[in-house]
Amino acid sequence: MSKRTDRLMRGVFIASATFVSIIIFSIILFVGKQGVQTFRDVSPAEFFFSTDWTPLENRYGALVFILGSFLLTGLALLFAVPFAVGGAIFLAKYAPSWVREILRPAVDLFVGIPSVVYGLVGLTVFVPWIGKATGTAGFGVLAAALILAIMILPTILSVSEDALRTISRSLEEGSYALGATRWQTIRLVLLPAASPGVLTGIILGMGRAIGEAMAVQMVIGNAPLLPTGPGSPTSVLTTEIVKDMPNSIFGSTVNNALFLMSLVLLLVSLVLILLIRVIASRREV
Amino acid sequence: MGKLSDRVATILLWFIGLSILAILFWFLYRILSQGLPHLAPRFVFGMPEEILPGGGVGPQLFNSFYILLLSLAISIPLGIGAGVWLAEYAKKHWFTDLIRLSTEMLASVPSIVFGLFGMLVFVTVLGLGFSIIGGALTLSLLNLPILVRVTEETLRGLPGSYREASAALGATKWQTIKSVLLPTSLLGLITGITLVAGRALGESAILIFTAGVSVSRFAPDFNVFASGETLSVHLWYVLSEGLVPDAREIAEGSAALLVLVILIINLCLALPFRYWYRRSSGR
Amino acid sequence: MTSEKIRVQDLNLYYGDNQALHDIQLSVKKGSITAFIGPSGCGKSTLLRTLNRMNDLIDNVRITGKVYVDEQNIYDNQVDVVQLRKHVGMVFQRPNPFPMSIYDNIAYGPRIHGIKKKRDLDEIVERSLQQAALWNEVKDRLKKSALGLSGGQQQRLCIARMLAVDPDVLLMDEPTSALDPISTLKVEELTQTLKSRYTIIIVTHNMQQAARISDYTVFFLNGHLVEASETNAIFTNPKDKRTEDYITGRFG
Numbered sequence: 147m148s149k150r151t152d153r154l155m156r157g158v159f160i161a162s163a164t165f166v167s168i169i170i171f172s173i174i175l176f177v178g179k180q181g182v183q184t185f186r187d188v189s190p191a192e193f194f195f196s197t198d199w200t201p202l203e204n205r206y207g208a209l210v211f212i213l214g215s216f217l218l219t220g221l222a223l224l225f226a227v228p229f230a231v232g233g234a235i236f237l238a239k240y241a242p243s244w245v246r247e248i249l250r251p252a253v254d255l256f257v258g259i260p261s262v263v264y265g266l267v268g269l270t271v272f273v274p275w276i277g278k279a280t281g282t283a284g285f286g287v288l289a290a291a292l293i294l295a296i297m298i299l300p301t302i303l304s305v306s307e308d309a310l311r312t313i314s315r316s317l318e319e320g321s322y323a324l325g326a327t328r329w330q331t332i333r334l335v336l337l338p339a340a341s342p343g344v345l346t347g348i349i350l351g352m353g354r355a356i357g358e359a360m361a362v363q364m365v366i367g368n369a370p371l372l373p374t375g376p377g378s379p380t381s382v383l384t385t386e387i388v389k390d391m392p393n394s395i396f397g398s399t400v401n402n403a404l405f406l407m408s409l410v411l412l413l414v415s416l417v418l419i420l421l422i423r424v425i426a427s428r429r430e431v
Numbered sequence: 432m433g434k435l436s437d438r439v440a441t442i443l444l445w446f447i448g449l450s451i452l453a454i455l456f457w458f459l460y461r462i463l464s465q466g467l468p469h470l471a472p473r474f475v476f477g478m479p480e481e482i483l484p485g486g487g488v489g490p491q492l493f494n495s496f497y498i499l500l501l502s503l504a505i506s507i508p509l510g511i512g513a514g515v516w517l518a519e520y521a522k523k524h525w526f527t528d529l530i531r532l533s534t535e536m537l538a539s540v541p542s543i544v545f546g547l548f549g550m551l552v553f554v555t556v557l558g559l560g561f562s563i564i565g566g567a568l569t570l571s572l573l574n575l576p577i578l579v580r581v582t583e584e585t586l587r588g589l590p591g592s593y594r595e596a597s598a599a600l601g602a603t604k605w606q607t608i609k610s611v612l613l614p615t616s617l618l619g620l621i622t623g624i625t626l627v628a629g630r631a632l633g634e635s636a637i638l639i640f641t642a643g644v645s646v647s648r649f650a651p652d653f654n655v656f657a658s659g660e661t662l663s664v665h666l667w668y669v670l671s672e673g674l675v676p677d678a679r680e681i682a683e684g685s686a687a688l689l690v691l692v693i694l695i696i697n698l699c700l701a702l703p704f705r706y707w708y709r710r711s712s713g714r
Numbered sequence: 715m716t717s718e719k720i721r722v723q724d725l726n727l728y729y730g731d732n733q734a735l736h737d738i739q740l741s742v743k744k745g746s747i748t749a750f751i752g753p754s755g756c757g758k759s760t761l762l763r764t765l766n767r768m769n770d771l772i773d774n775v776r777i778t779g780k781v782y783v784d785e786q787n788i789y790d791n792q793v794d795v796v797q798l799r800k801h802v803g804m805v806f807q808r809p810n811p812f813p814m815s816i817y818d819n820i821a822y823g824p825r826i827h828g829i830k831k832k833r834d835l836d837e838i839v840e841r842s843l844q845q846a847a848l849w850n851e852v853k854d855r856l857k858k859s860a861l862g863l864s865g866g867q868q869q870r871l872c873i874a875r876m877l878a879v880d881p882d883v884l885l886m887d888e889p890t891s892a893l894d895p896i897s898t899l900k901v902e903e904l905t906q907t908l909k910s911r912y913t914i915i916i917v918t919h920n921m922q923q924a925a926r927i928s929d930y931t932v933f934f935l936n937g938h939l940v941e942a943s944e945t946n947a948i949f950t951n952p953k954d955k956r957t958e959d960y961i962t963g964r965f966g
Contacts (some may be wrong), residue, residue, distance in 0.1 A: 152603035159520060162512030166575055167533035171539060173548045173572075180551060229447055236448030240441065243773070249448065251697075254457045256692050258626075262631025262666045263462060263686045268672065269681070273460070284904060296454065303451070316810035320872070324823040324879050325800035327437035334822065340811050357541025360667050361637040384543050384636075391547075391640060396555060405551075410545045415539040423535075433826055434796070 174412065181406035199370040201218040202388070210372050210409055214382040215352020215411075217373070218290055218362070219355045225295035227348060228300035234344070235332060238302070238310040256300040265364035268293035273365055282377030285367030290382075291360055298351035305350060310336060342425050348351065349425075353418045357411060359384035383407045398431045459690070462650025466687020469680050470511035475688065478645065479665070488662055488685055490646040494563065495661040497653070498642060499631050501567035506574035507624065513575075514582025515608060538576035544634040545572055548643040563659035566642025573637060574627045584615040629693050636661040644668045662689055717800045719744040719883065719913040720765065724726075725779035727760060727769070734760050736937045738779070739867040742930075747905060747914045749928035749945065751921060753960070756934040762885050765915070767795050783883065800827065807888045809862035809868035816852050819871060820862045838878050842867035846874035847904055866897020873904065884908065886916040890923065893966045902927050920963055925949050932934035 166371050184193060188206045196207025237249055265327020272292050277284025313336055320329040337344070381389070387404050394401040477487020505659040513530070543679040549569025559565040589612060597607040613620075643658035644665075660668065669678040720742040735757045742748050752759035755864040767788060769775045780787045788798050800823075809940060811819050818877050820839040829835060839856070843849040846868045851862070860871055869889060876884065886905075890898040907913055913949070917925050924931050925945060932942040933954075941957045952958040 148603050152605040155605040155608075156520065159512050159516035161523075162509045163516040163530050165509060166513040166537070167530040167658065169572055169575070170533045170540070172538045172545065172552075173537075176551050177544060177548055186705045192761035197763075222824065228863060229451060232444055232447035236444045241445050241448055245432055245452075246450070249452055252452065255694070256455055256458075257698055258629040258633065258697065259458075259668075260635065260663050260689050260693070262663045263633070263689060264634050266666065266670065266682050266686050267458060267461060267951065270465075270683075296458070299451070314810070316806055316808060317812060319768060319804075320810040320812065320875075321822070323768065323799055323806075324826070325798075326798045326826045327433050327796055329437040329440035330433055330826045333439075334826070338854065353539055353541075357543065359541070359543040364667065364670060384541065387543055387547070388636070388639070391550075396570045404686055404959050405547060408541075408547045411541050412544050415544075416473055416539055423532075433828070 175344050181409040184402040184406045206403045211383045221291035222294035222355045226299045230299045232304045234306035238307050253300045261361040265361035268365040282378035285379045286377045287367040287373045288376035290362045294355045302347040302351040305347030308343045309340040313339045363388045469684030491662045491665040493651045494659040498567045502570035506571035510575045510578025511582045518583045518586035534576045534579050546637045546640045553630040561643030561658045562656045564655035566638045569641045585619030601695045611651050721782040723780040728776045730774045738939050741868045746929040748930040749924035750887040752934035757937040758934045766799050782961040802883040803876035804887045808892045815857050817856040822876050835872045842874040847872045858895045866893050884912045
């Protein structure tokens with residue numbers, strides 16, 4: 147009796163595990179299959195290398211969005227990484243315990259704030275600021291990068307802090323015993339030793355930034371043009387999907403092209419995960 | 432020379448740390464101070480308006496929790512089941528590696544991609560339409576990888592002596608899992624579930640194309656085939672597509688409401704649990 | 715007068731509410747090897763770590779009393795901890811080479827103290843490794859990671875790393891407890907050759923080791939200094955009953 151239940155439950159567990167792992171492959175399959183149908187009407191060269199996105203006239207160049215996604219992510223990292231890594235060092239090695247007790251839960255909390263809320267703050271704070279400073283409407287890549295930077299900061303910070311924290315204390319003591327200052331110890335010993343973890347945090351932040359749709363869509367201006375300045379409206383892969391999907395008919399070329407864009411997003415995220423794996427396996431050696 | 436750079440670094444790092452703290456608090460203050468004044472009962476529980484000002488978010492709030500609960504009901508058994516298998520049964524071979532890798536991959540999928548997948552499979556192929564169930568099913572895909580990971584990590588954190596002691600008493604593996612391992616890891620599992628709940632509650636990109644951007648005329652509507660706009664989606668919708676003149680007020684009110692709910696979930700459940708857990712496990 | 719290198723006066727140390735060291739008085743002669751012995755938790759390592767202010771890194775530690783190194787109280791406000799640690803080097807229980815090349819490990823100290831020229835660094839690296847009796851074993855792989863060395867080699871590397879900043883006091887905290895017998899022997903021999911130029915204090919669990927290599931031995935128990943004397947005297951003719959019990963193996 148109990149033996150049969152035992153065998154049954156084992157089956158249930160393995161079935162759950164198998165089911166969970168099938169999901170990702172069916173996502174790749176379904177989204178991919180829908181996406182590649184684009185190529186029946188559009189050449190890959192046009193999709194990947196043309197900047198002309200005018201679906202009404204059957205022109206489906208997605209280069210603006212692809213470049214835009216990378217540009218936006220890069221910019222967000224540029225703003226976020228110094229603060230996040232600095233914050234991680236501060237939290238791990240400088241902050242007195244009462245500051246730590248406040249800052250660490252606060253950082254955890256911010257990972258959980260909905261992206262639309264970030265979008266709202268971007269829309270009501272950063273867009274007007276940038277508008278005033280540049281004499282434009284303020285929508286554009288700068289507002290999006292700033293809001294993304296705030297969104298990914300907690301992720302990078304907490305992963306980096308964990309990495310710094312796991313460095314063996316004896317390394318730190320070894321450096322102090324040679325008469326190194328705290329900053330020398332951090333810069334020359336701790337940061338290099340923690341660099342795989344910090345890098346993992348940065349890649350995770352990158353994945354979050356490149357895949358974020360709603361917050362960015364609310365502040366970027368949504369024009370299929372390459373940005374010419376901090377306050378010029380542009381569009382990235384995610385925002386174009388959000389904007390065009392409701393207006394397109396399932397199975398139409400535009401619709402398929404949007405699926406192809408999400409396939410690109412998906413593949414970029416998977417490459418990032420593989421990168422993290424490579425970093426982790428190198429650390430074990 | 433070394434001393435000067437040390438001093439400069441100390442000042443700079445304090446500056447960074449305090450400015451992060453300032454940004455976070457400014458952010459919270461801004462959302463709550465602008466939104467809380469809108470949170471009259473007529474707003475929180477009232478019906479929305481399409482064109483006139485003064486609409487509420489009652490059905491959206493209901494849908495948020497309804498979809499969340501449905502998605503948890505789908506994903507918790509599956510996620511915990513997969514986590515148990517990885518922690519307690521899986522031997523180290525290619526199949527285990529594959530499952531672990533695919534869980535990690537699933538965790539990295541951008542939510543907009545989940546949204547499109549849900550739209551393709553649940554809304555179109557299965558013909559569920561923009562519905563509460565379509566949204567809940569898609570949302571549960573987002574929950575799964577986190578639940579799997581948390582379950583596996585929590586179980587792995589338990590001392591092996593528990594398993595040996597139970598097995599020595601003649602318990603089968605399932606009896607051990609059911610009566611010893613899962614109860615003792617309950618705290619970790621609850622932490623994981625609150626983490627997932629907070630994330631799922633704020634999710635919007637997944638739900639626009641699966642649960643839709645409109646609500647049923649009846650509220651609360653428990654029909655899982657009704658369209659189910661949630662609070663997060665509503666926030667976005669009124670700002671970017673809405674016609675109501677008080678869109679900004681509604682958005683600010685919704686944002687404050689969302690943040691409030693997430694704060695409550697965190698403060699009441701996740702944070703005390705997590706810190707207690709960290710301390711008790713000696714980390 | 716000049717033969718005294720370190721003097722500890724009325725030293726008390728607390729971890730929070732726990733007092734770990736009680737009223738320690740001690741004098742250490744220049745150019746000698748002094749061994750600290752006693753059962754675990756007796757405070758010998760804690761005292762060692764007050765001599766280069768390593769305890770500063772731990773929260774919650776409070777210290778009263780004075781420690782003079784070369785007639786200077788190192789707990790004075792104007793004392794520069796960085797300078798102090800340059801003069802008072804330390805080797806730890808477990809070898810802790812940095813995750814970088816052998817060369818960079820040795821050059822780390824000189825570099826942070828401002829030596830930049832490659833020629834100078836090369837010379838320091840070679841000299842330090844020679845002094846630590848490691849040069850012949852590693853001279854062909856200076857650019858390889860220090861983590862590839864054996865445990866005993868790693869510990870001698872840490873000693874070389876300490877010597878490279880040119881200290882005059884060497885603190886060794888159970889330096890051989892993680893090493894095999896042959897490596898232990900090498901490190902012990904090394905202490906004998908270093909003795910002429912440095913003042914060495916070594917914490918050890920191993921009484922034979924203390925007897926073999928030290929000139930003076932200090933016995934601690936429960937945070938109290940029980941007895942300090944010439945090594946010969948303490949092992950052949952202990953004055954205190956507790957010392958005798960310990961060295962004859964009745965407890966510990």
